[in-house]
Every structure is written in structure tokens, then in C-alpha cells.
Amino acid sequence: MCDLPSVLPDYNPPNPRLQALFETHNLSTAELLFLDAIDISRRCTTPHSVAPSLLEIKRYITHLSSALNGDIAHHSGPEISTQSSQYLTTGDETLDTLLNGGVRVGGITEFVGESGAGKTQFLLTLLLTCQLPSSQGGLGGRGAVYISTESPLSTPRLVQISRSLNSRLSPSPKVSTDKVLSITCNDLETQEHILKYQLPTAVARHNIGLIVLDSIAANFRAELDRPAQKRQRLEAESNSGPALLARRGGELVRVAQGLRELARRHNLAVVVANQVSDRFSMDDAQEEDPWSLDYQSRWFTGWEGRAGGKVPALGMVWANVLAARVVLRKADEDRGRRRRVGVVFAGWAEGGREMDLDIWEGGVRAVKEEKEDGVDGVPNIYG
Template sequence: MSYRKLSSLPLQDYVKSSLSKTSLRTVKDVLLLSPLTVMNMLHLSADQCKELMDYLFSLCVPPKLSAYEMEEMEQHNSIPLGSKALDTLLHGGLLSGSLTEFVGPPGVGKTQWCLYITTKLLTAARGGVHPSAIYIDTESAVRPERIVEMMTNRYPELSSDIPQLLSRIHMFHPKTAASMLEILESLECVVVEKDAGVVIVDSIASMAVSLSSTQPKASQLSSWASKLKSLAHRLNICVVVTNQITTVHEPVPSELSLGGEPRPHPRHQVVDGRESALNQEDREVDPAAPEPHVLDHMGEGKSGRVCAIPALGNTWTHCITTRLILQYCADSAARQIVIAKSPVSPFAVFSYIITQGGITIQEKDCCYSYSGQDPGQFRIRVQEGIPLDTA
């Protein structure tokens, strides 16, 4: 809180005018000074200085809330996903004040889920207030005509209101990590000004590729996650990010191989694929951990199998509040959404299909378990390819 921009605070005009003539930019800059210095710099009376300093100090102290108040706040601004069973497990859908991640292979529907969530928010008036959405599109994957198609098919009664609904989607298109950081720094002002109910970053992984090499990528990603989680908590809104996958070679245990050298421990595993640079820093497994028993589906004598897992590594996994994994089904045209990490829900799997109206979750095709799996090492099913008839 101490790093909040002074320009984003609801201060008196004469205080803002005085601050603009100084080098003070954040709350911390002011609080590091003595009251007498602040009085002289800003030309304030003793009472005015005390009022300003007390207000700035209050911003740095987390507000006290009861459990009941927290529950009310979450329920008020949560975004339902359209499935009674799924929303029940998630305690209302996407919880406000938290950071939710959708991760999956290319083409599985991550952007479709983001657009679906956006339309759900825009078409749900809350107490007569119509919130807006902030959409940070890092891959230029959003097509306005797809949003129109979703709204037209799912909410035909709102067809005449589509232009007005589209005007409440505020888009950003950062191309570098530096431009992404600038957006995150000013995001709070934008959310307050536009009365946004959700912030979507699609995708966070594509921006991570261009992060500076002067400091560890895990540290920079943690900084981004901290800004997004702080924003969600302070303003009690939903923040959604999408992530990509990376591939790892799982070795075959030595007892399954046909002689030769023993297979390496997973901490020596080779990381490759498009996002490999994002995982090399924190992909290592604890050296003291026991070697897992890995079944080789490529046949005996093979060196191992290639598995898809969430990108950005274990540090990022600990930063997010909820992880929802999207994957392809082995024997079905439907796809699956997996609750891999959640503070309120058990490990669960639901099937869904992408339609003209957005996302349709198949209520009857679901299962859940309280045993779960490691959300950072979950093996994601990808689409291996579509055979073409060339005859």
C-alpha cells in the first residue's frame, strides 16, 4: 500500500496542486518525511498536515473485516461461470479479491473463456450498476465480432444494446514487458475510473518471454502477481490471467529400461518447448524428494515420454489463488476444465464445449476428489493432431 501513487488518491485539490510541484510520488515518499517537513513543502497548516498524514497512514494498515463481511464481499462481486455444480464448488464462481488462472494448450479455449466471462459480467447489472471490463490482450487474439456473436446467441434480448455493451470493454495491447509494467502501474486508476468489475490478462506467459534478464524471471513474475493480487484485494474485483503450457521429458525408471545407464532424477529433467526459458529457473524438484514411479506409455526401451505441464514454473504456481486447467478429452469432442488449485474447492473435473453463445458446461459429466494432484506438475492432455484423408 505504501507504493500507491499519490495522483490516484482522492486528495483535496490544493494538496494535489502542492504535491505536483514536488518530487513526492508515492505514499511512502510522504510518510518518510517529518510532519514539519511536509508542512513546509506543501504549505499546510498543522491541522491539515495531521489530517493528510493520518489518511496516508490509514492506507498502509490493512482494514479489519469479520468473516461474515468477507463472505458478503466475495458473494457480491463474484462472477458465476454458468454451471450450478461448478459454481457451487467454487463458492459462487470466480471469487472477487483473488487471482484466477486459466492454463491450457493452444486452441483449447482460454481466450473463449475470457470472452465468455467478460460477456457474463457486462450483461449482469448489479443493483442498477453496469460494471465494465479491463482486457489486456497481449497476443492480439480478441476479435470484436466473436464477442458480438456470443452476445447475440446467448442474450438475443440485448441485441440492440450490443454497441453500448462493447463500449464498456476497455482494451490494452502491450507488446513488451516494459509496456506491460506501465499498464500495471496505472491499472488501479483505470479500474476506479471505468468502474471495472474484472481485469483480464490474456496471456501472462507471452509477456513473460520478453522479461529483462537483469534479474530472475521468477522475481519479476512474482512482482506482477503481487500487483494484480493487491489490485483485486483492494478494489474487491476479479482478476483473471491465462497461462500457456510447456513440455518436459519424463524419464523411464531404470528398472523399466532394458539395461544401460540409470535414468536421471526429475531434478535433471530436460525442459524444452516454446516456453522453456520461462521454466529453467524454478523447474527443479527438491533433491531430497523420492523418485516418482513413472509409467512409460511409449513402450519399453524408450528414453521417456513428453508431458505437458503449466508454464512459468513453481514460483508462479504459488502466486496465483485459483488454477483452472483446460485440456482436451481423449475420446470426446468435448474438452475439460479441471479445478487443480483452489482455496475453497476440491480437485474436480467438468466437461465443456465451445458454442456460438460461448461456453456450455455439461453438468452431468463431472467428478471430484479430495485427494487431488500437485497443481504445478499436473499432466495436461493436448491435441496430438488431426489425421487428414488425402486419398
């Protein structure tokens, strides 16, 4: 049943003919927002009619989404977009000190590291701490959206962390998994549809304070690692491999622009996980040349020329859209350490400092250093 007149009584459609077609085929507002343009076109196709173009449908959905978001913002009041800068706690006081208050609202913060370094544990903890009251470092009971590109949300682990938070901090009301919305997208096309259409609506409707994307690189990497025959065809259409990389860079920028606009408009935090690749140096002499990329990379990758060093995926294009980058890595077993966490760069925290990280039933927590290793137990790894 077409329920758009009841959802938005004053809505003025950009294409009345298309609106009449949707009403004829009983497409609901939810279906228009959540179905792909191809599926909508198929629903509206009959033997006696010509299917609407995909461009027409996409323009209509974009206009509808904007109108719906504007209507929700109008009825929910301006307090969401006019709040001052906030910091979202990690649930651990020492880690908050490392981040100079926590994860800042209003921008994109990246947690990058190899598999098993603890990225997802960090993200699961943040999904729940955002529900804490402001006095305890949360976002006043606001919910969270978890978008996974690899595996579904681990609800048993989320429940375990929530029980620990409620026991340790006794928040009122208690944190709950009910305020965590989750969705899995396994390809780049689905991811684009979710971020462009579904996510803005969910943010406005459910008073979301945190968006988590785990991980940003998976689908972009899969797009470039498709079977050789298909990749060669795409490269032939784009004239060259570099053109394909340039197009991917443009898509990354568009994703970042959409996420930053949501963060700014709704005063929420955006946190993404990122994967890493092995780091290769072309020339050892470049390691000591201040003008070389190898020398300068320590200030934006988080791996300062270590043996077996890594490079965050998606390159400089992605690094330039981030407000902060936090690196997690498996530490030196010879020193009895399992994981390390450090700030690579952030507009509100000092970069180059790191500490030991422990994963426990309550999420993540810091293992304090001896004070002689650095200022307040947080050593500086760049000098």
C-alpha cells in the same frame, strides 16, 4: 495544456521543480500517466535546459497516481472496497458447480492450457458475465478490462457471446461490449507500465469488476527467448543465467502483488490465461516417489503423469501467488471428446475434478458426465 490543477486542486507535488517543468511544457494529466518516463523526459528537454532524470519522473508519476486513486475512491464512496466475497458466474450452471460458485472475487484465478484448449473463450465470456446483476451471478453491472499480450480483443466474438447472454438470461440492463476496455501490450516494458500506472486509474474511474490478462506468460517468455547475443549480454551483466531467472521471478511476484492489491482494494476479480510447456521426467522412478517433484506435481500442474503431459509456464514462483488454477486441455479424440476443464486447486472449490467442455456461440458450457463417473457428474481425476 496542463490540467492537473483542475483535476486535483489540492494536490501537493513531491517535486515542485518538476511540476513547474511539466506546466511549462503543457503536459496534461493523461500524458503524465500514460506516457513512458523516457517520452516525458524528451518532451521536457530543450537546448537550454537539462532533462529531468528518469528516476525523478517515475517517483512523481507514482505519487500522482496514488493521489489520483485516493481522490477517486474518496468521491466514489467506500462501497466498492467493503463488499463481501462474491463469485462471478461462468454463464453455465454446471461449470459454476465445478468451481463451487464461479470465479471468486478478491484474488487471482488462472486458466492454463495449450493453444486451442478454450482459454480465451472462457475469458471473453467472463468479460460479459461480470456485467450481469448480482442475482444472476454477475458483479452488478461493473465493467471489465482486457489486457492482451498476443492478439487484440476479438470484438465480433464478444458481440456474439453478448447477444446469446442477453437472449438466454434477459438481464436488465443488457450486457454490452461498451463496458469492456481493451489494450494490447507486446513487450514486458509496456506491460509493466500498463499494470503499474494505467490499470489502477482505469479501475477506479470506470468501476471495473474484472481484470483479464491474456496471457501472463507471453512477454516473460519472449524476454528470455530474445536473440542469443542480447541474452548473453544480459546474463553477463547479471553474472549468470540463474540470476536472470531469479530476476524474472522477482518481477512475477511484483506483478502478482499489484494485481492482488487491486483485487483487494476494489473487490474485483483478476483472471489470467497461462501457457504450457512440454513436461519431461528425469527418472521414471521419481513418478512413484512421494517426495519427488514429479510425483507431487499432479496437485499443482493439472497433468497427472499423462503421456504428452504439460507443465504450466512460469514455474512454482507463479503457482504460489495464485488463488486458483483451472486447467483446460484438448481431450482424448478416441473417446469423442474435444476439450476438458478441471480445477487443479482453489481455496473455495475441490481440486482434482474435471468435465467435458464445449465451446458454442454463447461462450463456454459443460457437457455433463454420467453420474456413475463421479459425484454429481464431476469425476475426481486424482483418485
